[in-house]
Amino acid sequence: MRYKLPAAAHMMGVALAQIVVLTGSAVAQPRDWLPSWNAGAAKTSIVAFVEEVTTPSRAGFVSAPERIAVFDNDGTLWAEQPMYFQLAFALDRVRALAPQHPEWRQQMPFSAVLDGDLPRVLAGGERALIELVMATHAGTTTEEFSATVTDWLASAKHPRTGRRYDEMVYQPMLELLAYLRANGFKTFIVSGGGIEFMRPWTERVYGIPPEQVVGSSIKTEFERRDGVPVLVRTPAVDFIDDKAGKPIGINQHIGRRPIAAFGNSDGDLEMIEWTTAGSGVRFGLIVHHTDADREWAYDRQSEIGRLDKALDEATTKGWTVVDMRRDWNKVYPLDR
Amino acid sequence: MRYKLPAAAHMMGVALAQIVVLTGSAVAQPRDWLPSWNAGAAKTSIVAFVEEVTTPSRAGFVSAPERIAVFDNDGTLWAEQPMYFQLAFALDRVRALAPQHPEWRQQMPFSAVLDGDLPRVLAGGERALIELVMATHAGTTTEEFSATVTDWLASAKHPRTGRRYDEMVYQPMLELLAYLRANGFKTFIVSGGGIEFMRPWTERVYGIPPEQVVGSSIKTEFERRDGVPVLVRTPAVDFIDDKAGKPIGINQHIGRRPIAAFGNSDGDLEMIEWTTAGSGVRFGLIVHHTDADREWAYDRQSEIGRLDKALDEATTKGWTVVDMRRDWNKVYPLDR
Numbered sequence: 001m002r003y004k005l006p007a008a009a010h011m012m013g014v015a016l017a018q019i020v021v022l023t024g025s026a027v028a029q030p031r032d033w034l035p036s037w038n039a040g041a042a043k044t045s046i047v048a049f050v051e052e053v054t055t056p057s058r059a060g061f062v063s064a065p066e067r068i069a070v071f072d073n074d075g076t077l078w079a080e081q082p083m084y085f086q087l088a089f090a091l092d093r094v095r096a097l098a099p100q101h102p103e104w105r106q107q108m109p110f111s112a113v114l115d116g117d118l119p120r121v122l123a124g125g126e127r128a129l130i131e132l133v134m135a136t137h138a139g140t141t142t143e144e145f146s147a148t149v150t151d152w153l154a155s156a157k158h159p160r161t162g163r164r165y166d167e168m169v170y171q172p173m174l175e176l177l178a179y180l181r182a183n184g185f186k187t188f189i190v191s192g193g194g195i196e197f198m199r200p201w202t203e204r205v206y207g208i209p210p211e212q213v214v215g216s217s218i219k220t221e222f223e224r225r226d227g228v229p230v231l232v233r234t235p236a237v238d239f240i241d242d243k244a245g246k247p248i249g250i251n252q253h254i255g256r257r258p259i260a261a262f263g264n265s266d267g268d269l270e271m272i273e274w275t276t277a278g279s280g281v282r283f284g285l286i287v288h289h290t291d292a293d294r295e296w297a298y299d300r301q302s303e304i305g306r307l308d309k310a311l312d313e314a315t316t317k318g319w320t321v322v323d324m325r326r327d328w329n330k331v332y333p334l335d336r
Numbered sequence: 337m338r339y340k341l342p343a344a345a346h347m348m349g350v351a352l353a354q355i356v357v358l359t360g361s362a363v364a365q366p367r368d369w370l371p372s373w374n375a376g377a378a379k380t381s382i383v384a385f386v387e388e389v390t391t392p393s394r395a396g397f398v399s400a401p402e403r404i405a406v407f408d409n410d411g412t413l414w415a416e417q418p419m420y421f422q423l424a425f426a427l428d429r430v431r432a433l434a435p436q437h438p439e440w441r442q443q444m445p446f447s448a449v450l451d452g453d454l455p456r457v458l459a460g461g462e463r464a465l466i467e468l469v470m471a472t473h474a475g476t477t478t479e480e481f482s483a484t485v486t487d488w489l490a491s492a493k494h495p496r497t498g499r500r501y502d503e504m505v506y507q508p509m510l511e512l513l514a515y516l517r518a519n520g521f522k523t524f525i526v527s528g529g530g531i532e533f534m535r536p537w538t539e540r541v542y543g544i545p546p547e548q549v550v551g552s553s554i555k556t557e558f559e560r561r562d563g564v565p566v567l568v569r570t571p572a573v574d575f576i577d578d579k580a581g582k583p584i585g586i587n588q589h590i591g592r593r594p595i596a597a598f599g600n601s602d603g604d605l606e607m608i609e610w611t612t613a614g615s616g617v618r619f620g621l622i623v624h625h626t627d628a629d630r631e632w633a634y635d636r637q638s639e640i641g642r643l644d645k646a647l648d649e650a651t652t653k654g655w656t657v658v659d660m661r662r663d664w665n666k667v668y669p670l671d672r
Contacts (some may be wrong), residue, residue, distance in 0.1 A: 065545055142587055186547070199591045209401055210591030211522070212547075220587060222580035222606055229610045231587050238588075244558035251478055251556060251567050252574075253589060255535045255546030270558055274565045 033179035036172040036330040042285075043327065045320045046176065049283045053259065054183045060281035064184035068258040070250060070271060071177070073191035073198060073215075075264040075305040076287050077206060078169040079158075081296040083118070084304065085165045086197050087129070089152055091121075093136035110135070134235035137194060138218055142231045146200045153201055163334065166205050171333045173262075173287075177206055180260075188258070190214045190250055192242035192267055196233075214253045216241045246271035259283065269310040272319060284319035286310060291325035294335070369515035372508040372666040378621075379663065381656045382512065385619045389595065390519045396617035400520035404594040406586060406607060407513070409527035409534060409551075411600040411641040412623050413542060414505040415494075417632040419454070419640065421501045422533050423465070425488055427457075429472035446471070470571035473530060474554055478567045482536045489537055499670065502541050507669045509598075509623075513542055516596075524594070526550045526586055528578035528603055532569075550589045552577045582607035595619065605646040608655060620655035622646060627661035630671070 037043040052060040053067065074080040094104070094113045104110035109128035112120035121128060137145065153166055161168060177187050187208055189198060195215030202208045217238040220231045241249040247270050250258065260283040261268070261275035272284040288307065289298050299307040314321050324331070373379040388396040389403065410416040430440070430449045440446035445464035448456035457464060473481065489502055497504060513523050523544055525534060531551030538544045553574040556567045577585040583606050586594065596619040597604070597611035608620040624643065625634050635643040650657050660667070 065539065068547075188547075195588075195591070203401065211404075211524075211589065213591060217588065220584050222583050222610075229583065229606065229613050231583060231610075247558050247565065247567060248556050252531075252553065253547065255531070255549060270565065274558075274567075277565050 033182065034172065034175050036175055036328055038327055038329050040327055042320050042322045046179075046283075046285070049260065049281065050180065050183050052281050062259055062280065066256065066259065067180075067183070067185040068188065068254060068256060069180050069185045069260040070188045070190045070214075070254075070258045070262070070275065071173070072263040072265070072268045072271070073189050073193055075289065076170075076262055076268070077173050077177075077189070078165070079295060080305050081298070082160070082304075084193065085158075085168075086193050087132075088156065088158075088165070089149070089197065090132045090136045091118075092152060092156060093148070094132065097136065130237070133194075134218070137197070138233045138235040140233055142196065142220060142233060145196055145233055149197055149200045161332075163332070166201055167334055168332055169205055170287075170328075171330045171335070172328045174206065174333065176262075177208070181207065185260075186212065188212045188214060188250075188254060190241065190246050190261075190271060192216055192240070192245075194218075195241070214241055214249045216245075242267045244270045247274035250274065261285070262287070263310070264289065265305045265307050266310045269313060272310070273313070273317075276317060276319070284314070284317065285322060286314050286319055287322045288324060290323050291328075291331070293325075294331045295324060297325075369518065370508065370511050372511055372664055374663055374665050376663055378656050378658045381619075382515075382621070385596070385617065386516065386519050388617050398595055398616065402592065402595065403516075403519070403521040404524065404590060404592060405516050405521045405596040406524045406526045406550075406590075406594045406598070406611065407509070408599040408601070408604045408607070409525050409529055411625065412506075412598055412604070413509050413525070414501070415631060416641050417634070418496070420529065421494075421504075422529050423468075424492065424494075424501070425485070425533065426468045426472045427454075428488060428492060429484070430468065433472065466573070469530075470554070473533070474569045474571040476569055478532065478556060478569060481532055481569055485533055485536045497668075499668070502537055503670055504668055505541055506623075506664070507666045507671070508664045510542065510669065512598075513544070517543065521596070522548065524548045524550060524586075524590060526577065526582050526597075526607060528552055528576070528581075530554075531577070550577055550585045552581075578603045580606045583610035586610065597621070598623070599646070600625065601641045601643050602646045605649060608646070609649070609653075612653060612655070620650070620653065621658065622650050622655055623658045624660060626659050627664075627667070629661075630667045631660060633661075 034043055052058050053062040055061060071077055074084050078085065091113050094110055098104055098114055104114060109121050109124045109132060153164065156165060157163065158165055158168055180187055189202060189208055189212065191198060193215050195213055195217045198215055199210040199213050202213050203210065219234050219236040219238045221234055223230055223232050239245065239249065246268065250271065257278045258275045259278065261272045262285045263272055264287040276282040276284045286307065289296055289305065291297060298305060299311060370379055388394050389398040391397060407413055410420050414421070427449050430446055434440055434450055440450060445457045445460045445468060489500065492501060493499065494501055494504055516523055525538060525544055525548065527534060529551050531549055531553045534551055535546040535549050538549050539546065555570050555572040555574045557570055559566050559568055575581065575585065582604065586607065593614045594611045595614065597608045598621045599608055600623040612618040612620045622643065625632055625641065627633060634641060635647060
């Protein structure tokens with residue numbers, strides 16, 4: 001086994017392997033892999049795609065090494081409201097680091113953060129957000145940063161649900177990831193979020209190892225400290241893995257075109273276009289946030305996770321659109 | 337199976353899986369995985385390391401997802417004399433493209449290439465080489481470039497051996513790659529060579545898929561041509577994956593520290609340092625080119641593949657040094 005999976009999925013994988021050995025068959029699906037998905041067009045399209053590309057006698061058959069599936073993270077695998085969870089992390093870090101930075105009391109955007117005035121923070125635009133990220137994500141070694149993320153995730157709670165952020169992942173998407181992997185897919189994250197913000201927990205939470213996470217990055221430098229080599233995170237943008245950056249990031253990290261792409265916003269448009277423009281059978285899917293009761297409802301006018309052009313393209317190009325309210329009978333793993 | 341393996345290794349993998357199922361044991365090694373390695377300190381150290389990290393009862397046991405092994409390419413997995421094979425590719429491309437560039441007859445370094453005057457090309461230093469790379473590696477889509485590399489490799493012959501370049505891979509290293517993978521390792525290339533020059537053939541030749549290849553890169557841009565998305569290679573350096581760049585590239589692409597690193601030159605020093613500085617059992621190995629008859633003999637004074645500091649460090653730090661002449665009973669797969 002290459003991944004740490006939740007125990008149930010792990011046992012399922014073992015059971016599957018045994019069935020394959022005993023029957024000599026490469027196809028063995030003794031159960032519904034997607035129980036949190038209601039019957040309907042979305043679920044049907046997913047299963048039809050997987051059966052098409054994994055059945056050797058079908059025209060759309062794809063050899064296992066080419067079964068690459070890419071997933072956006074924010075709004076696709078976990079929630080992203082009322083702000084990207086990584087921004088919540090950055091704000092918490094500003095508060096934690098404030099005693100070492102008395103000058104922040106007189107300095108925007110830090111003063112607004114310390115006043116708890118989020119609208120004033122956001123009024124600073126992209127430049128303010130980059131300043132916050134650089135002040136809270138740079139200056140440490142890669143290993144120190146990883147530990148900071150892990151500690152934060154273990155204790156921070158979402159303001160509305162009171163749950164840990166890693167409990168706000170989507171159960172139907174966890175099932176989809178496991179279903180694809182059981183069918184020989186290699187699953188990747190391709191996110192606008194920070195690559196080193198995600199890697200400390202994606203293997204535990206999603207079964208996606210660090211080497212299959214693509215994201216935005218800042219530059220690192222190699223140093224020897226008392227003869228011990230370290231990588232130091234510097235306050236300089238290296239790569240923004242969003243919009244047209246997503247196909248570029250995919251090419252850089254994966255080096256072949258995926259056959260399936262999953263997103264939820266206009267930031268995922270180019271990734272899904274690039275994926276579905278390849279030859280043979282391809283699959284594009286958009287998670288449409290339509291459930292204001294169990295999650296949030298937003299699309300064309302949203303500041304965060306705007307879904308406008310990509311929703312139109314989905315219709316034109318025949319991508320699957322998931323209606324969260326109608327298609328999912330469960331949102332978070334801890335929901336009843 | 338995730339990788340396309342040579343048929344023999346593939347069958348061995350299946351046999352191993354069956355033994356595991358039948359006996360319930362995670363350790364089953366019914367044969368010598370390294371027949372091209374002579375008995376001696378190098379082979380012994382490799383086997384001892386693998387047994388240590390894969391045996392659950394041992395102090396050095398490492399869980400499978402953390403078994404990351406990184407390999408330099410030029411001079412470690414395939415030969416690199418009398419010039420990096422990628423430079424041979426670039427020179428051939430200059431000749432092939434010359435009819436479309438009459439101005440090259442009067443323009444260095446191209447005129448020197450067309451005159452077949454390699455010393456004059458190399459006299460231009462790094463700047464001349466970068467000009468050659470940009471003129472021959474940029475300006476196409478990623479898919480066009482991949483096809484060009486594949487075509488070249490299928491026909492070009494090495495000037496001394498008369499063999500195809502992909503026949504000049506090291507048989508003992510192919511065995512080592514297969515041995516590590518059979519023991520749950522994930523094998524990566526981390527090379528100063530071009531990432532997109534390697535990816536078209538590493539899966540077929542080494543069993544290493546494109547997503548496990550790290551290398552130097554030029555920038556790409558996303559474009560829509562008649563509505564079809566393409567990635568275009570532009571003449572701008574993106575990343576140099578050599579020396580201190582290697583740990584940085586490892587962090588960027590893999591996101592965790594390897595437990596084993598294999599190289600042959602000072603360009604691999606930081607990679608092996610970074611790998612072996614981690615906690616627990618670690619393994620560093622240097623291929624020392626000592627065989628002027630079957631391959632080449634070079635080290636401290638060589639222009640290509642200089643091995644000087646890293647050879648000293650190997651002694652100090654206890655890395656394994658392979659004496660090619662003494663430790664390998666076969667160099668290339670087609671050798672008798």
